[in-house]
Each structure stands twice: as structure tokens, then as C-alpha cells.
Amino acid sequence: MRAMPTPPAIVVKVDPEIADMVPRFLANRSRDVERLREALGRADADAVRAIGHTLNGVGGGYGFPAISELGARIEEDGGAGRIDAARRAVDELADYLARVQVETGEAS
Amino acid sequence: MTDGPKPPPLEDLDFVALLGPGGPSVAPKPATPEIQGEGLIGEKALKAEGYHVVLARERGVTRAGKPVILVVEDDDDTAALAVRALERGGYAVGRAKDSMETASYLKRLVVPELILLDVELPGLDGFKMLSHLRAHPKLAAVPVVMFTSRSSREDVVRGITLGADGYIAKPIAPKTLLEIVRKVLGQ
Numbered sequence: 001m002r003a004m005p006t007p008p009a010i011v012v013k014v015d016p017e018i019a020d021m022v023p024r025f026l027a028n029r030s031r032d033v034e035r036l037r038e039a040l041g042r043a044d045a046d047a048v049r050a051i052g053h054t055l056n057g058v059g060g061g062y063g064f065p066a067i068s069e070l071g072a073r074i075e076e077d078g079g080a081g082r083i084d085a086a087r088r089a090v091d092e093l094a095d096y097l098a099r100v101q102v103e104t105g106e107a108s
Numbered sequence: 109m110t111d112g113p114k115p116p117p118l119e120d121l122d123f124v125a126l127l128g129p130g131g132p133s134v135a136p137k138p139a140t141p142e143i144q145g146e147g148l149i150g151e152k153a154l155k156a157e158g159y160h161v162v163l164a165r166e167r168g169v170t171r172a173g174k175p176v177i178l179v180v181e182d183d184d185d186t187a188a189l190a191v192r193a194l195e196r197g198g199y200a201v202g203r204a205k206d207s208m209e210t211a212s213y214l215k216r217l218v219v220p221e222l223i224l225l226d227v228e229l230p231g232l233d234g235f236k237m238l239s240h241l242r243a244h245p246k247l248a249a250v251p252v253v254m255f256t257s258r259s260s261r262e263d264v265v266r267g268i269t270l271g272a273d274g275y276i277a278k279p280i281a282p283k284t285l286l287e288i289v290r291k292v293l294g295q
Contacts, residue, residue: 021188050228056278060280062279
């Protein structure tokens with residue numbers, strides 16, 4: 001049986017001045033995925049919107065604009081009550097977090 | 109309501125400067141006669157929550173001579189990023205998570221040189237807090253920079269009309285945040 005190919009890593013370069021803060025930042029985003037899935041499970045669109053809002057606001061500041069973009073989608077879908085669409089964005093966020101690799105240096 | 113100076117027409121506000129790559133901007137602080145007379149910071153709202161508010165008494169410089177900035181932000185990661193940037197820029201930084209902690213900080217510690225204020229906060233939101241700050245006789249002149257993902261035209265108009273000195277759209281890089289704070293403080 002052939003093994004599934006490993007998805008390529010997503011390499012992100014972060015500012016050396018905040019590199020020490022990034023592991024905690026990413027761990028908190030993984031917790032956000034858990035909280036989002038719990039909120040989606042109970043169809044709590046407002047909680048989904050609120051967590052998306054935070055993701056939108058914090059991602060780019062740490063050098064992860066993709067997290068802000070996904071957060072904005074989650075916030076918008078949650079605000080509009082689009083639970084299925086929000087779930088897809090949360091899955092994308094989980095995939096991103098599983099693949100992201102951090103390097104220190106000037107952001108590309 | 110008493111007559112007072114009218115705020116500038118909204119169409120005169122420079123939204124490009126506020127939201128565009130130029131980012132930092134100090135907007136004129138219009139009078140807001142409709143909120144005059146509400147008293148101390150958040151007095152009505154905070155008293156309704158069972159909190160006693162008193163005037164702050166000192167001015168915002170630490171014993172080491174560093175200007176004090178208060179970051180009002182409920183998200184720990186966002187606050188940590190702002191604190192790191194500001195401390196590396198030579199400021200002493202206080203942090204509050206909501207209106208209650210802000211009132212507690214102002215009661216016990218110093219009046220900051222500048223307040224960096226999130227909009228979406230638990231309890232009293234940033235716009236309401238700004239209204240209360242502007243109505244406070246000893247806090248009305250403290251520069252307030254709104255710091256939020258809520259960057260629609262309506263949100264910016266609301267913040268500036270209420271008397272914000274700047275409006276920063278998140279996410280924002282630490283270096284840019286520092287530049288904006290320095291600009292608002294005239295440094």
C-alpha cells in the first residue's frame with residue numbers, strides 16, 4: 001500500500017525581535033482551533049465570530065498574514081451564521097498550523 | 109444639551125491617512141457636547157457594575173523617567189506584542205483587559221501619556237470607554253489611539269468623532285505601532 005504524500009511545509013520567516021514569542025502564539029492558535037470546533041459543534045455562531053475576530057487581529061502582527069486572512073473569513077462567516085463555511089475555514093486553519101514551519105529572519 | 113463647538117464635517121476627515129500605508133495620523137479632536145456631564149471615566153456604567161471610581165492623581169512618567177502607556181486589550185497575544193514593541197521603544201507599559209481593569213489602573217497608578225485602546229472588549233467596549241475618558245476632567249487630554257480589527261469607515265468615523273487621536277487597523281507590525289505612538293506623542 002502506497003503511503004499518502006506528506007503535504008509540503010509552509011515556511012514563515014518571523015522578526016527576530018519577537019521570535020521567542022512565536023511558539024506560544026502558535027500554541028494558542030491551535031487552542032483556538034479546538035475552541036472553534038467546539039463552538040461549531042454547538043452551532044454557536046457568535047463565539048465563532050469572536051474567535052475569528054481575534055485571529056484576524058493578531059495573525060499579521062506576528063508575521064502570519066494567512067492566519068489573519070483565515071480569521072477574517074471565520075469572523076465573517078460566523079457573523080453571517082454560515083456554520084458550514086466557517087467550518088471549512090477552520091479546517092484550512094488547522095491544516096496551515098500543521099504545516100507551518102518557523103524560521104527567524106526578515107519576512108519574505 | 110448645551111451648545112458647544114461643532115465637530116468637523118465627517119467628509120473632511122482624511123481616511124486615506126488614517127487607514128492607508130501612511131497609517132499614523134493625528135486627527136482633530138472634536139468637541140462632543142452630547143457626552144459632556146457624564147462625569148468620571150465610565151462612572152455610570154462602572155457604578156452599575158458595583159465599582160467605585162475615583163480620580164487619578166498623578167501624571168504618567170515612572171520614577172525611571174519613562175513615559176507610561178496603557179494598553180487596553182483583552183487578547184493576551186496581541187497585548188504581549190504591543191507591550192514588547194513599546195518597551196523596546198523606551199516606554200513603561202501597563203496593561204488592562206477591560207474597563208474594570210482600566211479604572212483600577214487609573215485609580216491606583218498613574219495617568220498614562222497615551223492609551224492604546226481596543227474596541228471589542230468584554231463589558232464596556234472601547235468606544236464607550238473613549239466617551240468616558242473624554243468626559244473625565246483629568247483624562248480628557250490623554251491621547252487615545254484606537255487599536256482594532258474593526259476598521260470599517262463607520263468604525264473609524266465613530267472613533268474619531270468620539271475624540272480618538274489615532275485609529276490603527278490590526279493586524280499591525282510592532283515597528284509600525286511604535287512609529288504611530290511616537291507620532292501621536294509628537295516625538
